[in-house]
Amino acid sequence: MTSSDSTRWGLILVIWAAGLGAAAQYGKISVVFDRMAELYPLAGGSIGFTVSLVGLLGILFGVVAGMFVAGFGYRRTLVWALWIGALMSALQALHLPFPAFLATRVIEGLSHLGLVVAGPTLIAQVASDKSRGLAMTLWSTFFGVAFTLLAWLGLPLVDQFGVLSLFGAHAAIMAGLAILLTVALRNVPVPERQPVPQLARLPALHWQIYRSSHRVAPAAGWLFYTACFVAILTVIPPFIDENLRGFVLGAMPLTSIAVSMTLGVFLLRYLAAVRLVQIGFALCALIGVWLLLVPGSPMACIALAGAMGLVQGGSFSMVPQLNETAADRAQASGAMAQAGNLGNTIGTPLMVTALSLAGYAGMLATVVALFVGGFVVHGLLAMRRRY
Template sequence: MTTSDKTRWGLILVIWAAGLGAAAQYGKISVVFDRMAELYPLAGGSIGFTVSLVGLLGILFGVVAGMFVAAFGYRRTLVWALWTGAVMSALQALHLPFPVFLGTRVIEGLSHLGLVVAGPTLIAQVSTEKTRGLAMTLWSTFFAVAFTLLAWLGLPLVAKFGVLSLFGAHAAIMAGLAVLLGQALRNVPVPERQAVPSLAKLPALHWRIYRSPWLVAPAAGWLFYTACFVAILTVIPPFIDENIRGFVLGVMPLASIAVSMTLGVYLLRFVRAVRLVQTGFALCAMIGVWLMLVPGSPLACIAVAGAMGLVQGGSFAMVPQLNETAADRARSSGAMAQAGNLGNTIGTPLMVTVLSTAGYAGMLSTVVVLFSAGFLVHAVLAIRRRF
């Protein structure tokens, strides 16, 4: 793949905005989750799937998504993923029957997967080697920034016009980005399309990745991180004082970004990424106990988000540290995408179910167990790498 001889920052910002739209496919439900029962009062515990079903296709195809996108074309994938997301959000704004709404969330998962695979590839394409690190760091913030914007701008919109207005606004933004990028990407050189991968080879590819303590390590911890991140942002808000809820929800993702890009980057100069991730998980577990003892504590909420930033930054740094070749790094990153979608999919329904059956303390106990499991899985894989 040839790359640009000049960084196209304007285009990079628009592609990053598409990433914000992809993150909002999770976040637009998370930030109003406590009000989804108003739309679907008979849904019961199944309401948790309104958040998590976006990750279904990512679970099935995360490892090989890059190969499918290469076959369909990066520019085409990005634009059509935006259009698909726009149509699904527009349908959701019509207050669909609950089963149909869940169906749109599954289709929205296809849009999400296309955006998170094609977006960073195209950003790398339109940046120079000197600026690529900064450009990719910008891309890595899309999830947390989207949650912040939804908390600070989306919640006031919902307060004034209702939940469905947020879905309509998301549809309009995605459609606008599709039109803009459809034009802006026309002159961006991309590699020739590749052959569609054989489905018969998928089981062997997955087996090779998941049996390797080097390839699977970033994904193994990422599973527990993602099972908690969206779920915490979704389930905790009703326990935060309503007067400062929007502020806290906006600060939590920013705290994660700030810690990851400052303290996390600094510590990586002295410790291996695995150790940094384990430190993050240990801190998260301890802060989870604090949050259990002081329900909805704003300081504890922000602190746990900050500690999760160590896990976030360390997990991505772990990929090149444990895997030397580009091919292995791609496989390891694909496994991270798959594990991340699995964590996002099971996290919220799990927390909602535990909350409804065991209460707040039971839910926070589950969070602490998941964070502890993230610490332990890296300890086990580290032992395997020694023998």
């Protein structure tokens, strides 16, 4: 695959908007989670599955999703993933019975996986070598931006028209993006399709990807990042001054995005993405010690989010830097999807367990250990690539 001579920023922004739709597949439930019991009062503890089931297919098949996307076609995957997402949200807006609602969330996971694998691969394709770092950093912001927009625009919609209206709005947006990208991608040169792997070969293909220090590197660090980010936003708030809590929680994702898009993009001009991610992990570990010494410090919380922004942008930029072909990039993105879903799944229970067994100090020690783990794993993989 050769890079384009000039960056198609308009198309990149539309693909990024599809990423916002993918993030909203998680966020549309997260932001109204306290109101889901209004829709399903008999669900009890099972209501938690309304969030986690989207990640099920990502955990099971994320690492090989890139191979299937390469075989099915990047344009086709992106558009069909949007249509599937639109259909599932439209069905959810009909107030389905609870088991049927959970089934739509599982299918929505297929849509999410297609979007997060095909989206960054296509962005890397239509960005020039000079602009690719900025383009991939922009893509890396899709979760933070989507959650912010859902808080600013989605919650007022829910307050006025109810929870089901949010699902309907999401369906309309996903369908609109599907139509727009069908037209926008029509004349975009994309990599040739690859043979779809046979199911019997999937275990061997997993091993093939995970033993590659180039393809697995972005995912390896991403696992440590995702195990911390959502978990920290979940377990830290009770330790922050109640008068400042709302401000700090709103500022943290925005600070992460701002640092990623400014300082992160600037540093990528002079540093390899792997080095930037290691710097981010090292700063996160140091700020974690700060939070350990000054529990719930608002400045430390915001600084931690900023440092995590370096890891965020650098991790996605690492995919095209370490992998030359579109097929390898898609496999690396698939591994990142698997690692991200796994990290989001295990992170919060891990932090809650550490908090219950060893208190605040034990929880922060776990956070620091994870950040150090991210730094070390990138160092070890970099050594493998050199020898």
